[in-house]
Amino acid sequence: MPSAIVTGATGITGSAIVHHLLKDGSYDKIYSFSRGNPGYQDPKVQHVTLDLQSSAQDMAHAFEGVSAEHIFFCAYLASDDQAQLSRVNERLLYNFLEALELNGSAKKIKRFILTCGFKQYGVHIGPGKQPLLEDDPLLENNAGGVSWPPIFYYPQQRVLANAAKKGGWEWVATLPEDVLGYARGNFMNEATALGLYCAVSKALPGSELPFIGSKANYFSFNCWTSANLHAKFCLWAAVAPGAGNQIFNVINGDTESFQNLWPRMASRFGCHIPDPMFPNGGTPNTKGFKGYESSTIQLQNKPPLKSSAAALGLSSDPVSNDSPTLFLQVDPEKWAKREDVNQAWAKLRERYGLDQHAWDKATWNFLTMTLGRDWSCVGSMSKARKLGWTGYADTWDELEDTFKILESEGVLPPLDQLKRDF
Template identity: 70%
Template sequence: MASAIVTGATGITGSAIVHHLQKDSSYKKVYALSRSDPGYKDPKLQHAAIDLQGSADDMTKTLSGISAEYVYFCAYMAHDDPQELCRINGTMISNFIQALEKTGAINSLKRFVLTCGFKQYSVHLGNAKQPFLESDPVLEGEVGGETWPPNFYLTQQRILAEAAARSKNQWDWVVTLPQDVLGFARGNFMNEATALGLYCTVSKALPGSELPFPGCKAGYFAFNTWTSANLHAKFCLWASTAKGAGNNIFNVINGDTESWQDLWPRLAKRFGCKIPNPMFPNGGTADSKGYKDFEPSTTRMPNKHPLTARAADLGVSSDPSKEESPTLFCQINPEKWAARDDVNKTWAQVRDKYGLDQKAWEKATWDFLTFALGRDWSCVGTMSKARKLGWTGYADTWDELVDVFETLEKEGILPPAERLKGDF
């Protein structure tokens, strides 16, 4: 029987992996590492408080007596500056691996699974060649006549590959690339579903119960892929032992392709809201007026679209659109919407009526909605690489979204949808 170490065990991806390891009878021990104690009661699970921003020596003390055949590294620290983001997250994984080397735990290791994401393809910088393939060239430094910012995923991957090489191939690694993860972790409100659910809830309670799409018109019709945290966890367990998976990077997405034009009417129906018609009365493009009296936002990025680096290869170097800078436009700026007096009064009414968690509102990632709904480009990847090795997992994105909403209802973060529809 095997044992496992999970870092970032209280996050959405990390907690899902811990949950699935707990159910897997082939694992006898699971070490859940995080700063706060998640309060696991199962004797199979052992928590260890660790500060991954600490030194390798500090982590060596924490990890004394802890070893495992499989490591699932899900820890992440956010920062606005790309250089600092690379330094912080690169140092975390580097010091952690050094600590495993110092304690001797590295000698038991068989495979190290690192969770990254679609920023691998620079989707946070604009439109890129799609669908995304794991073999696509990465953008970093001078590429295609442009200077691209550093990417902390690439920094982590280099550190991981170098550490595996030091071991003389005693262990190998796997990198997973999920996209817009749908899941839940107690006390963690940094996820798309929570902010979406809160937006729909308050929209239902506002006069008229309309549910206008906050983002741009092009984004409403663009195609995207999502990743269920549960499906990602199952993939990580599969990839940790799958033959031929070692030293490889894999997209990990649900397997369907979705769009807001399909999901948004479903959201309206679930929360009892009305779909506005027209949805984009002022055009829904950059610098348009806001929806009714809501404040819009237009953000122009300093870089060109990542597609420009591949333009010549694709035969579109003469396309004028490739010269445009990426733009995020929201006809309703989510951050400013959440700060409005009428919205806050309505939220307070709903919160008190159903006894909801105030922290959910305060910590909701409204800024992420600005990006996720304001971009006018698609984010579509392929699962072909993993499927060729035998992966058969699939999840329906709408079903997964509903599952998260139901969990948020049980946890007192969202009100029961049926009660909400009847009360407002």
């Protein structure tokens, strides 16, 4: 029976992989690598305290004697500085691979699965060609005549491919988008911030739920990735014939839009959908929703579409040349600092015994991008489908399941009581 190593085991993607490895039944040993102990109770799981920012030599010593056929690398260090982000995360992976070589663990590897994401396509920079395909041109080396900001997935993938070639094993990189899931104490996800926004909106006078972002975003099409589905994909990719040495989109399989999701969230939390939803137009440089502060953010780079513009006949079109703009008719970071909002949160926290850390660590800035952009982010799953992948998840079901977990963990108020009390 094979064994597995999971780095970043306390994160949303890493913890989901550990849980599904346990469900799989074909693994006799699972090693969870992270700085903090995730506290798994199953005897198959052995925790190894590991600081991926340490040297390769220190890491090699920390997990000496530990090896596995399949390695799932989900670790990531955030930084607002894109150049620093790229340097740090490339070094994390490079040192880890060096540690595997130093202590002899690399000899056992069959496949190494690296979790990346849709930043591979520059979705944080601007619109790209739709749908997003795994062989789309990389945004580097002046692609399309533009100097692009660094995207750390590219050097990571090169480091991994070189190590695999040298060691005689295979690698896979996964590209999930806007992951929906939960890991205890980890609030860096879209569902937590959305759930808190909905719950507090319910407790505010009128219980209205104005859409946070732009009108264009409300009507755009997007895709999401269930952490559970991603975990299942990773286990499939670890053994699927022909999947080695490849990059794969990993999304739920449906295409969604906030014009469908937002009214369902309002109904679930007992809020009212305002009409008109965009009383001031919902476009850049307009006022916020009914007195809320809006924000218009001009991005600094050309859109990723620029790299494909010549092939698409769009070299001179503004859509390929104009720097994108984010617009929030309710700026989520400013909203979360409002006195009335914090009073409503405090009332919920005290009444239902909620976790203050969830509020303090909620990633409101993540909503700025995912709800403020005016472009769609849709990826294709055809590449994996052709190799036999059949997994699917309904995005609304996954979002609602995550809300339910957040309720059970004391992050969101119990839904029935919230509706009754407010």
